[in-house]
Amino acid sequence: MSKEPDRLFAQPLAQVPDFAFNEDVVRVFPDMIKRSVPGYPTIVENLGVLAAQFAQPGSVLYDLGSSLGAVTQALRRHVRTDGCRVIAVDNSAAMVERCREYLNGQDSMFQELLPVEVIEGDILALEFQPASVVALNFTLQFIAPDQRTALLTRIRQSLLPGGALILSEKLRFEDEQEHALLTDLHIAFKRANGYSELEIAQKRSAIENVMKPDSLEEHRERLLAAGFSKVVPWFQCLNFASLIALP
Numbered sequence: 001m002s003k004e005p006d007r008l009f010a011q012p013l014a015q016v017p018d019f020a021f022n023e024d025v026v027r028v029f030p031d032m033i034k035r036s037v038p039g040y041p042t043i044v045e046n047l048g049v050l051a052a053q054f055a056q057p058g059s060v061l062y063d064l065g066s067s068l069g070a071v072t073q074a075l076r077r078h079v080r081t082d083g084c085r086v087i088a089v090d091n092s093a094a095m096v097e098r099c100r101e102y103l104n105g106q107d108s109m110f111q112e113l114l115p116v117e118v119i120e121g122d123i124l125a126l127e128f129q130p131a132s133v134v135a136l137n138f139t140l141q142f143i144a145p146d147q148r149t150a151l152l153t154r155i156r157q158s159l160l161p162g163g164a165l166i167l168s169e170k171l172r173f174e175d176e177q178e179h180a181l182l183t184d185l186h187i188a189f190k191r192a193n194g195y196s197e198l199e200i201a202q203k204r205s206a207i208e209n210v211m212k213p214d215s216l217e218e219h220r221e222r223l224l225a226a227g228f229s230k231v232v233p234w235f236q237c238l239n240f241a242s243l244i245a246l247p
């Protein structure tokens with residue numbers, strides 16, 4: 001895994017371009033996500049533990065918006081169910097290329113790992129196979145809001161009995177005071193992780209047009225509208241949360 005520190009927004013930019021998962025981001029991504037998302041290592045590791053409880057024999061486990069495959073690797077560490085395979089999907093060519101390198105490196109060292117297929121493609125255009133686990137780990141927030149219900153409906157229709165969707169997202173809060181407090185605390189988290197005020201401000205401006213967080217209430221309602229029967233939050237750290245949605 002690349003250890004390169006994230007300095008992408010450290011110098012003043014005349015114009016801050018919209019955030020994209022390009023080669024520059026890929027190089028610093030492990031450092032960026034760990035220093036930006038409170039609870040990220042805990043969420044990823046426990047996503048593997050949760051998935052092991054929902055995995056059904058001979059089924060597919062999806063890692064949607066897989067980036068460098070951190071979730072896929074957690075699935076490989078924890079899921080022991082017979083005949084499962086992982087399908088990781090991302091539409092960033094730079095992410096997919098590096099993800100394949102990491103996973104191939106693991107394959108050559110350990111024989112008993114779950115088989116993984118990494119697809120470069122848009123999750124909105126994916127033909128889902130019957131699946132027991134679908135992970136959307138900080139991916140839905142980058143999907144156009146008017147496409148989110150349709151995507152979740154297709155995921156719901158592909159889920160096998162006993163399976164689950166695990167959805168992690170940055171949250172918005174409907175109560176203004178709660179939103180302001182948790183946003184300030186998230187900024188304090190970033191500062192504590194070594195980001196300057198300039199880095200924090202430029203990153204915020206880069207993501208504001210491309211990443212649109214919903215509230216917990218919106219997530220719950222949308223998941224129920226998509227056909228899920230139960231929504232159970234299992235983790236929250238500041239304004240980042242993860243939910244289990246049952247078919």
Ligand SMILES: Nc1ncnc2c1ncn2[C@@H]1O[C@H](C[S@+](CC[C@H]([NH3+])C(=O)[O-])CC(=O)[O-])[C@@H](O)[C@H]1O
Pocket residue numbers: 021033044064065066067068069070071089090091092095121122123124136137138139142143
């Ligand atoms: N339509 C799309 N189709 C496929 N991929 C997409 C699409 N839109 C965005 N992506 C991809 O979704 C990923 C979101 S990052 C996920 C972190 C990872 N899950 C992790 O647990 O490390 C979250 C973050 O950086 O905050 C990126 O790799 C995009 O290319």
Ligand SMILES: O=C(O)C(=O)Cc1ccccc1
Pocket residue numbers: 032033036037170203207211
């Ligand atoms: O950095 C932020 O403020 C975020 O909300 C999280 C994030 C992490 C990595 C890429 C884009 C957004």
